[in-house]
Amino acid sequence: MSTLKQLGIGMLGYAFMGKSHSHAWKSIPTFIWPPPAVPKLIVIFGRHEDRVREAMIRYGYKKYVTDWRKVVRDPEVDIVDNGLPNHLHKDPTIEAIEQGKHVVCEKPLGRNAQEAKEIYEAAKRSSVKTMVAFNYRFVPAVMLAKKIIDEGLLGKIYHFRARYLQDWIVDPNFPLVWRLQKEYAGSGPLGDLGSHIIDLARYLIGEPSAVSALTKTFIDERPLPDDPTKKGKVTVEDTFEAAIEFENGAMGTLEASRFATGRKNFNNFEINGEKGSIEFNLERLNELRVYLKEPDERKYLEGWRTILVTEKIHPYIKFYWPPGHIIGWEHTFINELAHFLDAIVNDKDVAPQGATMEDGYKNNVICDAIIESAEKGKKVLIKY
Amino acid sequence: MSTLKQLGIGMLGYAFMGKSHSHAWKSIPTFIWPPPAVPKLIVIFGRHEDRVREAMIRYGYKKYVTDWRKVVRDPEVDIVDNGLPNHLHKDPTIEAIEQGKHVVCEKPLGRNAQEAKEIYEAAKRSSVKTMVAFNYRFVPAVMLAKKIIDEGLLGKIYHFRARYLQDWIVDPNFPLVWRLQKEYAGSGPLGDLGSHIIDLARYLIGEPSAVSALTKTFIDERPLPDDPTKKGKVTVEDTFEAAIEFENGAMGTLEASRFATGRKNFNNFEINGEKGSIEFNLERLNELRVYLKEPDERKYLEGWRTILVTEKIHPYIKFYWPPGHIIGWEHTFINELAHFLDAIVNDKDVAPQGATMEDGYKNNVICDAIIESAEKGKKVLIKY
Amino acid sequence: MSTLKQLGIGMLGYAFMGKSHSHAWKSIPTFIWPPPAVPKLIVIFGRHEDRVREAMIRYGYKKYVTDWRKVVRDPEVDIVDNGLPNHLHKDPTIEAIEQGKHVVCEKPLGRNAQEAKEIYEAAKRSSVKTMVAFNYRFVPAVMLAKKIIDEGLLGKIYHFRARYLQDWIVDPNFPLVWRLQKEYAGSGPLGDLGSHIIDLARYLIGEPSAVSALTKTFIDERPLPDDPTKKGKVTVEDTFEAAIEFENGAMGTLEASRFATGRKNFNNFEINGEKGSIEFNLERLNELRVYLKEPDERKYLEGWRTILVTEKIHPYIKFYWPPGHIIGWEHTFINELAHFLDAIVNDKDVAPQGATMEDGYKNNVICDAIIESAEKGKKVLIKY
Amino acid sequence: MSTLKQLGIGMLGYAFMGKSHSHAWKSIPTFIWPPPAVPKLIVIFGRHEDRVREAMIRYGYKKYVTDWRKVVRDPEVDIVDNGLPNHLHKDPTIEAIEQGKHVVCEKPLGRNAQEAKEIYEAAKRSSVKTMVAFNYRFVPAVMLAKKIIDEGLLGKIYHFRARYLQDWIVDPNFPLVWRLQKEYAGSGPLGDLGSHIIDLARYLIGEPSAVSALTKTFIDERPLPDDPTKKGKVTVEDTFEAAIEFENGAMGTLEASRFATGRKNFNNFEINGEKGSIEFNLERLNELRVYLKEPDERKYLEGWRTILVTEKIHPYIKFYWPPGHIIGWEHTFINELAHFLDAIVNDKDVAPQGATMEDGYKNNVICDAIIESAEKGKKVLIKY
Numbered sequence A, B, C, D: 001m002s003t004l005k006q007l008g009i010g011m012l013g014y015a016f017m018g019k020s021h022s023h024a025w026k027s028i029p030t031f032i033w034p035p036p037a038v039p040k041l042i043v044i045f046g047r048h049e050d051r052v053r054e055a056m057i058r059y060g061y062k063k064y065v066t067d068w069r070k071v072v073r074d075p076e077v078d079i080v081d082n083g084l085p086n087h088l089h090k091d092p093t094i095e096a097i098e099q100g101k102h103v104v105c106e107k108p109l110g111r112n113a114q115e116a117k118e119i120y121e122a123a124k125r126s127s128v129k130t131m132v133a134f135n136y137r138f139v140p141a142v143m144l145a146k147k148i149i150d151e152g153l154l155g156k157i158y159h160f161r162a163r164y165l166q167d168w169i170v171d172p173n174f175p176l177v178w179r180l181q182k183e184y185a186g187s188g189p190l191g192d193l194g195s196h197i198i199d200l201a202r203y204l205i206g207e208p209s210a211v212s213a214l215t216k217t218f219i220d221e222r223p224l225p226d227d228p229t230k231k232g233k234v235t236v237e238d239t240f241e242a243a244i245e246f247e248n249g250a251m252g253t254l255e256a257s258r259f260a261t262g263r264k265n266f267n268n269f270e271i272n273g274e275k276g277s278i279e280f281n282l283e284r285l286n287e288l289r290v291y292l293k294e295p296d297e298r299k300y301l302e303g304w305r306t307i308l309v310t311e312k313i314h315p316y317i318k319f320y321w322p323p324g325h326i327i328g329w330e331h332t333f334i335n336e337l338a339h340f341l342d343a344i345v346n347d348k349d350v351a352p353q354g355a356t357m358e359d360g361y362k363n364n365v366i367c368d369a370i371i372e373s374a375e376k377g378k379k380v381l382i383k384y
Helices: A016-031 A049-059 A068-070 A090-098 A113-125 A140-150 A189-204 A295-300 A330-344 A356-374 B018-029 B049-059 B068-072 B090-098 B112-126 B139-148 B189-204 B296-301 B331-345 B356-377 C016-031 C048-057 C070-071 C090-097 C113-125 C139-150 C189-203 C296-301 C330-345 C358-376 D015-032 D051-059 D068-072 D090-098 D115-123 D142-150 D189-205 D295-299 D331-345 D357-376
Strands: A006-010 A037-043 A063-065 A078-081 A102-105 A130-132 A157-165 A206-218 A221-225 A230-231 A239-246 A249-256 A268-275 A276-281 A285-290 A302-306 B007-014 B040-047 B064-065 B079-082 B102-105 B130-132 B157-165 B208-216 B221-225 B231-233 B238-247 B249-258 B266-273 B276-281 B289-291 B302-308 C006-013 C038-047 C063-065 C080-083 C104-105 C130-132 C159-164 C208-216 C221-223 C230-233 C238-246 C252-258 C266-273 C276-281 C287-292 C304-308 D005-012 D038-045 D063-065 D079-082 D103-106 D130-132 D159-167 D210-218 D221-223 D231-233 D239-246 D253-257 D266-273 D274-283 D287-292 D303-308
Touching: A006 A016, A006 A068, A006 A330, A016 A037, A016 A049, A016 D015, A016 D051, A037 A049, A037 A068, A049 A063, A049 D015, A063 A068, A068 A090, A068 A206, A078 A090, A078 A330, A090 A102, A090 A113, A102 A330, A113 A330, A113 A356, A130 A330, A130 A356, A130 B040, A130 D357, A140 A268, A140 A276, A140 A285, A140 C296, A140 D331, A157 A239, A189 A206, A189 A249, A189 A268, A189 A356, A206 A356, A206 B208, A206 B238, A206 C230, A221 B040, A239 A356, A239 B102, A239 B208, A239 B249, A249 B157, A249 B238, A249 B249, A276 B130, A285 B079, A295 C139, A295 C304, A302 C296, A330 D051, B007 B018, B007 B068, B007 B331, B007 C063, B018 B040, B018 B049, B018 B331, B018 C016, B018 C048, B040 B049, B040 B068, B040 D221, B049 B064, B049 B139, B049 C016, B064 B068, B068 B090, B068 C304, B068 D068, B079 B090, B079 B331, B090 B102, B090 B112, B102 B331, B112 B356, B130 B331, B130 B356, B139 B189, B139 B266, B139 B276, B139 B289, B139 D295, B157 B238, B157 C104, B189 B208, B189 B238, B189 B249, B189 B356, B208 B356, B238 B356, B266 D287, B289 D068, B296 D142, B296 D303, C006 C016, C006 C330, C006 D130, C016 C038, C016 C048, C016 C330, C038 C048, C038 C070, C038 D079, C038 D159, C063 C070, C070 C090, C070 D038, C080 C090, C080 C330, C090 C113, C113 C358, C130 C330, C130 C358, C139 C276, C139 C287, C159 C189, C159 C238, C159 D253, C189 C208, C189 C238, C189 C252, C189 C266, C208 C358, C221 C287, C230 D015, C238 C358, C238 D253, C252 D159, C252 D239, C252 D253, C358 D115, C358 D266, D005 D015, D005 D331, D015 D038, D015 D051, D015 D331, D038 D051, D038 D068, D063 D068, D068 D090, D079 D090, D090 D103, D115 D357, D130 D331, D130 D357, D142 D189, D142 D266, D142 D287, D159 D189, D159 D239, D189 D239, D189 D253, D189 D357, D239 D357
Parallel strands: A006 A037, A006 A078, A037 A063, A078 A102, A102 A130, A157 A249, B007 B040, B007 B079, B040 B064, B079 B102, B102 B130, B157 B249, C006 C038, C006 C080, C038 C063, C080 C104, C104 C130, C159 C252, D005 D038, D005 D079, D038 D063, D079 D103, D103 D130, D159 D253
Antiparallel strands: A157 A268, A206 A239, A221 A230, A239 A249, A239 B238, A268 A276, A276 A285, A285 A302, A302 C304, B157 B266, B208 B238, B221 B231, B238 B249, B266 B276, B276 B289, B289 B302, B302 D303, C159 C266, C208 C238, C221 C230, C238 C252, C238 D239, C266 C276, C276 C287, C287 C304, D159 D266, D210 D239, D221 D231, D239 D253, D266 D274, D274 D287, D287 D303
16 A cells, blocks of 8 residues: 555535545545545535534544635645535635645536636646536446447437436425525526536537527525525526537437426436437436447347446446446446546546536536526527 | 217328228227217228229228319218328318318318418318317327326426427438428428427416427438439428427426437427326327325335326226237327217317317417527517 | 138127227228238127127127027138137137138137147148137237347347236135136136246247146135125136246246236246347337347447337338337237238148147147146146 | 444455445445444455455455454454355354354355354354345335335235346356355355345245245356366256245245346346235336325326335435435445444344344255255245
């Protein structure tokens, strides 16, 4: 182990993302062997001292702080992992970059394109490695989809349609959490869920050129989390629905909602090309559905095949289990953060597998265009 | 049998629709017993004498003609069934109505709203029964969906999303058939496939209030059917993509394409309500997928259930086979035409189960709005 | 039509099989064009005069009788179609053969191997065409499975496992119908359902060599159909469970039950070969699931493909509808009876596509061996 | 953390089971909070020094040894985790028990019932906690199945059918690994895979009373792992097929094979009761398929529901992620070992959730009965 480089991790946030990222950092050496470097869990930040102290113990950090500036300035920290809410993406990320830390930041990069642009420009000015945590690029099945497309097995692409559906706020008494307030979140399911499918569209198909969209807030007011007898205003959309066209001529729809009863984490896309098609659903993330035209003499065998993406030859699977022993949602982070370690240690580009700050910025531009299209009732061209 | 009323059928067209409608008329007494009336297959019309003569023999008509006017004026004919291409919907349908025949006409009713309006007004002036053949209203699973919605099991509806996908013109050498020419078809997959999902949206959810749409023609020129060495211009869209909102506040997407490789007859809709959701796919038309919230003490049992819609208690199934013995696509016509017979013999309304000429007209209005939205790059309000 | 041969049909039975066979005879010219011959529906037999008269009208027969001997001796009848309960397979079938009629008889051929042997020997003595109505050989997806196996795409076969599950007698108050009485049925789900999967095993894989089986009657007594206040004894098994080996070395399980709640008509088989596998489920009879090993360089694409067996190149589909427009359970009879017509008119062998009387006899031998194995608690070798 | 008890772990084996168990021990505090105790990874044993040293580093053990006796006698070790091949279950497990260590041992407990009995008796003589690692009892979906059955939602059980299918030795050139040699493994897929479905049968349904089985070795000789130019004899079965009956009257089939091309880890069971049914497939371990009869007025809603077992109310899920964020195969071990920690720390019974040494012994008895039935060609009664 003396020959294994170690890198110190400073984690911002201990909740959903704090837990998933911390588990990933810890699990890297178990699975990714030899690892590019062994992550050392140095410090974790959170606002609530009791909770961040508990998180430190659970996840195995050396220490905790309640001021994020102490993380980004900590000399033991090589990598800052920003898992904070959206309104705390910009400042800590930029300051960490300026402190010479490598930074991985959760998505969406900014609450809007302007914020994202500032982060992107800070990254451009620096030589540290930076990445936006669009972790679904690291689902083995999604990487297999990318490979199939890049090899030309689908031919010219005609359609990309995606919808990211959840159902956790259908109840009108669900409280006004930060994700429902523009001040903190920037937007609703658009930035939270839509940014993922926009990223997958760009990763898999290419740049969008125009959108025509509608948005809607179904429930205007909700109980305040701290005082449910009072209500506050929902200031983000509850759904967006968009028609989209791509620079390469492909056409499709994009949609996200938290009002799709029965859909729990239904990030579902379908791609149709002249020679084949692909479908994916995050709720069955170990599977990829693929249709490939066969030569004439085998045409009677054409069908949608369900590839169980658990073979050693599939992306990242050699690090895990034998065929049919499926991985879970959390493994996307193990793959992603190992990729980031590799970029840092071996001075490789984060792109094209990982999402760069430029990707994060462009993603925000598209989100803004969707909002603008809905507000103005007209088609909006995408311009970076 | 002496007590069974007989009604004479005059069929316009012998191809795809001629075959499916004729089989349905013939099969009604076998399945729907006692039938409202026994259809007598009198006469079939087609332009090509050899083919229409063969059709007469195969399907069991008494005679054939090569002039449609002879059908609509035939005194033995009580019901005219118009299965001709779209440009031949208006004149024969109106003349049949004016001759006092009951008329069922294939969809889309007109090549555009103006044509449809003329037919609709002719029907209003007359006392004959008229119906537009939106046969997917008569899929037992779709009728079950309607029942579930009407009973309030889904609660308030938040989303309707539908896509009707096929793949039969992906090959650029597929010829320039009438369905690809605006003169004959009016539009491309919009009128052919999109009109079906628009009808299902109206049947199941209610009236749309606005659309924001994009369209595209992927392949501009195709070989002429009669001389493949020459090419002609494709004058309809190859796909449309639309965001839609409904009067009742629901939001969604609509899409149709003939470039979705691997999708053969994928008429797929999903409805999300506050208490449950429904999904349907025409390629598995005996199944309905339904998600229903459970009371708290049974919440651990919530899931998408696949209802095999083949029980005696399901719509129309008592006329067919025991549970699990599935029906096919053609049974939609048996159900639909038996419904029309019932309306005629027992002087009932075709609506709300069947689609009226008014439904056909409104459908064309929405199709026109989608085209207008795409052409102008703006959201268009639906006005009848 | 003058050039089309006509053959007179005499139908025994008007209930479930009477309806499905009559519809098939009537539909042959609509779909199978040109047909080998046009079936003329001459006469239908049933014990209950009111019901058989109604059946005559519904299905379009010229006349009805209440004595089956009048059918098998009717000079207008060329083909006798025996859809009667199992205890009425032997006598009418043998007498029809001896009267020089072609005969198609429902399955199982006999209540036991001895009965089946008598029928088989009568057929051997005659020159008429005979067939046992194992209609699932005529499901297009099953025929595709046969083709795939025969072409060697699966390689050596290691496993065949099948289960035919229904749930219509789970309720202990379901009455003691003829299918639950050995006197009429011969056996329970073994002859009713098991005979189908035994036939598919022989059709697809080859001859079984031995069985080890268990049987059980879950509910011993049931209400009498005519007087539900009294109970009678169930004299057949409610389920059988068998391990099976084949002459070619393949191994598997066979099972049938009417106590599988939620399984409606679940005739489900799976075949595993060294190069691939196949799965089928009658409740989705338009689909075949196929797994095929790929060459090494494409191994990442291996998966179970769902073939939608509705393409023109698929068996019998050219007679029906465009891709994705599915057929129903009843189409198996149209295919089967058209095949029988072809064998008669063109003096072809019924085998190997259709099941011969020899197939019917061997099927009964295997059923008897399963009963014997369960009764004696030992493995039984199959000997014809 | 000072208040958290710590327990020292001694791991036997570093390969497949060594990796999955070590990851589980390490991940317990991250997920299961507060944990019954915090596992301290003390020592890992393996025969090959290079590999076990690497394993020590990867998984985070303090030390490694190449003599298993040093583990079972190590004073820092509280729990011995035996993940060695089957022939090394008995001696190390018994000696660890006798050294006063708590022991969790991989399945099957013995190579045969006699070995298992010796272990079971050693456990009975001791007061340490012992468990057999039948980890599929700890799949949340399987635990949900258990709950549904125990609550009586299925009513009386009529059927249990299970098959555990893999395909990793279809290639005749796959080498003669220890799992194919009776000396090391005891049996083939019977002990490896069949023992899992036998355990699930006993866990979910109850005790089997009799089996009628067949076995077969498809490929008799295989290349030696160390010298592929030579072949050695396969001394275990390649498949078993069994009919089974249960003390409570239920009937079914059991089957395991490594020759089921396309089935990777297909542990699939189906249970049919008078009021409902359940189906499970390990390749989609986050899902449970459940069919429940509805009251008459809701009967039209009956269908197989796919429960996505990722809700907070589902077993163990509260420790992981939000709905729809699926877990993987490895989580079964986290759940299982946390359960064992709880039994140790809080002096609870391992049963009925966990498998005891008695369960392990009874499992081996059933395996032996299956072999005996196949060898003698007769039904064998289960006697413990």
